[in-house]
Amino acid sequence: MSREDWQNLPLGRETVYESSYNPELLHPIQRSISRAQLGLSVGALPFFGEDEWWGFELSWLNTRGKPQVAVARFSFPAESPCMVESKSFKLYLNSFNQSRFDSWQLVQDTLVRDLSAAVGMAVEVTLLEVEDISLDVQRPQGFCLDQLDIAVEQYQPDSTLLALEGSGVEVTETLYSHLLRSNCPVTGQPDWATVMVEYKGPMLQREALLAYIISFREHQDFHEHCVERIFCDLQNLADFSELTVCARYTRRGGLDINPLRSTRIEKPLPPRFARQ
Template sequence: MANNTKTPEQSPLGKTVQYQDQYAPELLFPIPRQQKRDEIGVDGSALPFAGVDIWTGYELSWLNARGKPQVAIATFRIPADTPNLIESKSFKLYLNSFNQTRLDSMEQLQAQLALDLSRAAGGAVAVSLASPQDFARERIDELAGEYIDDIDIDVCDYHPDPARLSADLSHIVSETLCSNLLKSNCLVTGQPDWGSVQIHYIGPRIERESLLRYLIGFRQHNEFHEQCVERIFTDVLRACQPQQLTVYARYTRRGGLDINPFRSNSGEPAPANVRTARQ
């Protein structure tokens, strides 16, 4: 029986491609999530978290029925329990395939986006579109919490090692820690991905220096955004033993798209899609 599993190396990443400006849903390239989850010991049938990948599309345009260009900002919410993530360059190429596509209304576009992305992800993807009349309501804010980036430390290793994490098991706290120093690299091309991360937890007090060293350790690590956040979540959960844990990262955009994974076992709702200053 043929193996139809798609790998990141088969995606458009790092390859010269011809841009299509007519609707082409076949451009979407899904990648099974479980391949990387196996590496961190996450059972796909019993995920230790719930969550969503929140994407923002800033370069969305199409033609109305009379051929006049239209623009919008799109928000896509892809549940973490869908079997596939969608490779970002293929996502960009797919969105650009609407550039010379005539549609009767923005509602028609929204419905088509939801249908195509849901098929690629393997589950229901929510899509919302902000028209130019809504742009003034788009907000910029920073992640709430205590930033640990000013801690003065020496660093000599730039690969994530959960053994660096430590917590005071005798001191139970509820707190939110943040860092703007998250950087990882694309799994295929090695291009840098810049992000900010927020970690909210209830449990043994995480030693801040250990957490900062651990997060800086992603600096030469090659993984997709979603995979990095799931690795952070599972490593902190195992090493620090919090009763509740939420990890949320906002990455800077590339190709008109930003990706903001959210993973939590606390039951709290996913955040609103409010971009940071770097996005």
């Protein structure tokens, strides 16, 4: 599938909502399409990570026809060959609504099987009782770039905006911004996120990093690929001994997407923020 074929995805077509379980609704997208533009090849990724999705609109019927409702956490490995197109994911979850399942475990097992088959690698799924869920909403840790007073003229990603302080000082710090906005490559709808850059190495010029983040404002791409572009552009700028880029996107249609890419094999996602 090429970028041109994205116009034929379910996201860009009139919606027909099915309420009977149908795994055929899932539409995978090859990650290699956008990664090729970053010079990344299969099996030679410069990062580890995951795409953490949360689903807040999952329901099905028990064997007696009584509706069940749950909140689901999905973890897709960054190294999986494919990701799932978001609208097809919503339609797939909606198809559980009038379908009967013997147990919560069967629903979870079904989600694991279908999603793992779609992306080509094992996917983790956790179902949570609505009464039991406790979302850890916190203020981001680190320095907020948004307080910097800068002039902005570029609204398409431009890695030449990035710069180092040039002092030769090695730092360990976390910088973040609430100003990341990109747009769906199919519908053009805006996607909003808080993005965090945690690194160890030569000091980034903060004003330059903020201008770079803002430059995504008119860019059309999927959440996961935006985070990978930011990671790769930073990695090409300097030899950081550690680098993590994570974006927590605001919820749409009952789903939020939170990609994380890091040089560390095991790097937990940060807490949720107020906009989520």
